[in-house]
Amino acid sequence: MKAPQKDAYTLILEAIDMGLYKPGDRLVESDLAERFGVSRTPIREALQRLETQSLLTRDGRSLIVASLDHNQLAELYVVRAELEGLAAGLAARHATDEEVRVLRDMVEDDRRLLNDPQAMARANRRFHKQIHLASHNRFLVQQLDLVHRSMALMATTSLAAMGRPEDALKEHDAIVKAIEARDFNAAGDALKQHISKAFVTRLKLDSGEVDSIV
Structure with missing residues (x-):
């Protein structure tokens, strides 16, 4: 077809x-x-x-x-952290065993992309989208789609920062472990921390405090 x-x-x-x-x-x-x-x-x-x-x-x-100013960026990350944290918690509660297996495979497969920030950024989007779908809440998925459309207005990815891909992959691993353990709170907290660290990295990139690898 x-x-x-x-x-x-x-x-x-x-x-x-x-x-x-x-x-x-x-x-x-x-x-x-x-x-x-x-x-x-x-x-x-x-x-x-x-x-x-x-x-x-x-x-x-x-x-x-369009571009996002500092305040818009901060507002976007606040909403993203809360919604994605909820999605991870719901995934821990409702994801099928097969969906959890896909998330685990994504983490393992992405290790080969650590030296390619752009490929890692694409894989990162797929990983987060899979968590959204695994929440099995269509209204939450719709809202997260809107948030991620706005994420496209960022000129660079936080994964362009030196050392960030390795850290992000460890954070993804922690998120999946919490989902595998079917721990609603731990999964939500792990994803919120992941978003918070990504935001800090982006702010440092924008200020020139950390070096870019692209």
Whole structure:
């Protein structure tokens, strides 16, 4: 069976998430239509939707990829920590044995990516998404999808910091161990600590206090 074709909104959102378009980059209808091989009408509608969601902003007559200031970043991490912590706790309670096995395999497989921050960042997103799904709460998953869309507005990944990939993988391991133990509180706390450490690392990256490896 043929995979369903992605719509213009999804294509643009994924391009922002992958860093093809970074905060401050101008998005032009004709360029996007040519890049993705679609007509300008769905591109225009997708841009309007992204603007409504505050992922794009106006600069005169142009639409540019939005950026997050310090306060917005802090607010985003607070919400992310609480929602993801809840997701991890619910995963400990409701995940099937197979879903837990997938999380464990992800941690083991990601060890080979430690020297590739961009690949590690993609794997990190998959890991967190798997926890969201393992919570078996559709409303929580929807809210976390909104949070992670805003995460795409960050110009760099915290995994670009020297030593952060190794630390993040250890934190992922602790999260999975708590889920394997079916410990609601421990899983939630482990994920909240993971998000907190990622936020501290991002602040240090932005201030130049730690070195980047990319």
